[in-house]
Each structure stands twice: as C-alpha cells, then as structure tokens.
Amino acid sequence: MSDVARIELAPGYSISRVVNGGWQLSEGHGPTIDREAVIQDLLRLQEAGLTTFDCADIYTGVEELYGDFLRRYRRRTGDRELVGVQIHTKCVPDLSDLPTLGRRDVEKIVDRSLRRLGVERLDLVQLHWWDYSIPGCVDAAGWLDDLRHAGKIRLLGATNFDVARLREIVAAGIEIASHQVQYSLLDRRPEHGMTHLCAEHGIHLLCYGTLAGGFLAERYRHLDGPGEPANRSLAKYRLIVEEAGGWDAYQQLLDTLHAIADRHGVSLSGVAVRWVLDRPRVAATIVGARDSRHLGDNLRVLALRLDEQDQRHLDEASARLRPLAGDTFGVERVPGGRHARIMKTGLNREGEG
DSSP: OOOOOEEEEETTEEEESEEEEOGGGSTTSSSOOOHHHHHHHHHHHHHHTOOEEEOOTTSTTHHHHHHHHHHHHHHHHOOTTOTTOEEEEEEOOOGGGGGGOOHHHHHHHHHHHHHHHTOSSEEEEEEOOSOTTSOOHHHHHHHHHHHHHTTSEEEEEEESOOHHHHHHHHHTTOOOOEEEEEOSSSOOGGGTTHHHHHHHHTOEEEEEOTTGGGTSSGGGTTOSOOOSOSSHHHHHHHHHHHHTTOHHHHHHHHHHHHHHHHHHTSOHHHHHHHHHHTSTTEEEEEEEOSSSTTHHHHHHHHHOOOOHHHHHHHHHHHHTSOOOOSSTTOGGGSTTOTTGGGOOOOHHHHTOO
16 A cells, blocks of 8 residues: 555544545446446555545445445455445435434434445444424434444544534534535635634544536636536536636636646646645545546645645635635525525435335
C-alpha cells in the first residue's frame, strides 16, 4: 500500500483523506455496471491506499456490491479483520416512515446493512433526517448510539443536518465522530456556523459534492451551457451552479481553477478538491467514480499543496459568485422547492428486497 495521507476520526480508526464514493454505483444512477470490473477497480483503489469507501442503505445495490468486494478482499489478502479497508454507510429512514419510526425500525436498518456487507460491526453509520417538522431525529440518533454501545456500530456520524439539530444531538450526550455535508467552491454553506460547531465538539467533516457532481472539471470549461443532465447528480448540481450566480460566473471560476492547475501540473478538479481538503475541520472529501480511471488524479490531490497566492485567487474567484444562503442542506429541504423535487425520499423500503 502506498503512503497515502490519512486522518484519525477517532483513536485507532483512520481513513484515507480521499474517500471513494458509491452513489454513482447505485442501480438507476446510470448505465448498468459490470460487477466484476467494478470489484476489480475497488480492489485497485484499496491497494493504492484509498482504503475508505462510502455508501448508504438507500444507494440501491451498493451495500451488497461492497459486501462482495469485502469477501474478495478477504480471500486475496487474508485480512479477516478488515483492518485495511473502511466502509461507511448511512441510516436514512424513508420520509413516510418518520412519524412512526421506532427503535426496532432503526435496528432493522442497521441489521440489514450488516447482512449486506457481511460484517459483524459497521465502521461508521451516518444518520439522515428528511423533515425537521417531524420530531424524532434525536431519538433516532440515541437508538443508533445504543447499537454502538452494543457493538454493532463502531462510530456514529450524521449527514446533512443543520447547526441547530446537530447541536441538539450532541447536547443529548450522543458522541458524533463525523458529519457528512456538501461543500465546494460553489457551495460554502458549512461555513455558516457548521465548521464552528464541529470545532467546538471535535466533529470531523466528510465532504461530498466537492466537484459539484463533475461540473468542476475541464470538460465544462468554455461550454455555452450544461446541456441536458444525464443523471440526478448532474440535475442536482446544475441547480447549485444556477444558485451560485449562473453559467458565466461559474465559467470564471473554472478559468481560475485551470490557471492554478496548469501551474502545478495537476487537473482542474484536483485543485477544487484540494481547496476543500484545506478548509477547517475537513477530514476527507468523498469523490464518486464508477471506476478507477481517476485514481492517479486522486493520489496527486493528496500530494498537492496550494500556496498563499493560490488560496487568494480561489477566494477571490469564490467571492465573485453569489453565496448560497442558509444552513447545510437548507434549500434542499424547502417543501415543493426545485431542489427538493430531485430528492427520492422513499428508497429505504424499495431496497428491502
């Protein structure tokens, strides 16, 4: 395994600072995957030192895919305790189930993830709550914490919470190791109080959307427009581009990223990821991919060092954008809003088979 940058989320538990995201591997996200080819790619990523993988109970088919990967990894390496790989998942009860959600429902979700992955303990479980008008998120976090004490979960995390609700969970005495949030040069909402709260309580940020679904890439530079989105991810982040000031402002950001990337001999996307990695409280970025083609870029990101001039130019480019208002995952929660309409809030029951 190569010498890849790592960070401890808790004593004795470290992760690679670039985490392999699994959303793009879920059924229905894009073209049908070649399962064997994907498993070989996952093994290649692990061998290169990117040992941490992110998924969710609602990423259809991904926990099962990762379970096959882990079985293959065990056979190849003899690592029965899986010390060389970390799998992060989520607990995302369906919106329709929140009013009646109970302890047993949460335990069933966790037990199902254990079966799918073929493990005795989940490394990290991250709770998501669709609607704050429905009470119960603190109770759900408490039930997950009980399962942690029972040995079914190693670490407990959150995802897409706002400052007020995450503070409530912490105030209830529940230990949160990490919070997964959307964070990029286009979307700096975690800076609206979340990074301060996480610093106050020793919570690490795991950041997705650092490439805005792929929009922070060279292939979009100098295009007249985004075209029709090929999947929900691109539809989601096209809205973020619009919220941040539109196509012209976004193109100016790409030009700045390109100039810095050219100076360092790296990709435009690599600079965007490195900028997020350098933000306060950020432990890792989650970079989604359907294969290992970008492995070299991801390794170069970890070696890249942005100097003061780079940081200044990126801050200036970001300042020219229209800042997204509100807390993390705020506009995505607006009932009937264009962001909320993209979300699928009933995937947990759909995946029970």
